[in-house]
Amino acid sequence: MARDVQITFSCADPAGLAAFWADALGYRVQGPPEGFQSWDQALEAFGVPPERRNDASAVVDPEGAGPRVFFQRVPEHEQVRNRVHLDLRAAPGLTGEARMAALEAEAGRLVSLGATRVRRHEPAAPLEAGHIVLTDPEGNEFCLD
Structure with a gap:
């Protein structure tokens, strides 16, 4: 059985890195959940404090064919060469x-x-x-x- 694949980056600035990779890949930043006009509006409604609103971001293929790319904030900076790229x-x-x-x-x-x-x-x-x-x-x- 084939599986959907998501590529995940651990990073310091999920929104910034998502914007870069959206442009690099010809993707778009994933929109907010249905019923919300922006992520800020959705996160406010979900009770996420402002300092946590850049903890994650994602980009998606506008055609729906390519994998979703997810960016998650982590406190430490990667110090070794990535083994997968x-x-x-x-x-x-x-x-x-x-x-x-x-x-x-x-x-x-x-x-x-x-x-x-x-x-x-x-x-x-x-x-x-x-x-x-x-x-x-x-x-x-x-x-x-």
């Missing part, structure tokens, strides 16, 4: 210079949103097509592939 397929079907140009363009867009460029891996035929490693605004590594 996302690969954003920014140049499917492209090869050589066209592929790397597409990856560079997307890297520039993501850096303007708050990502940090880490390194570029050049194509090395026949198996390595080339990719770019970045980190999101909280330092989680991901690749443009």
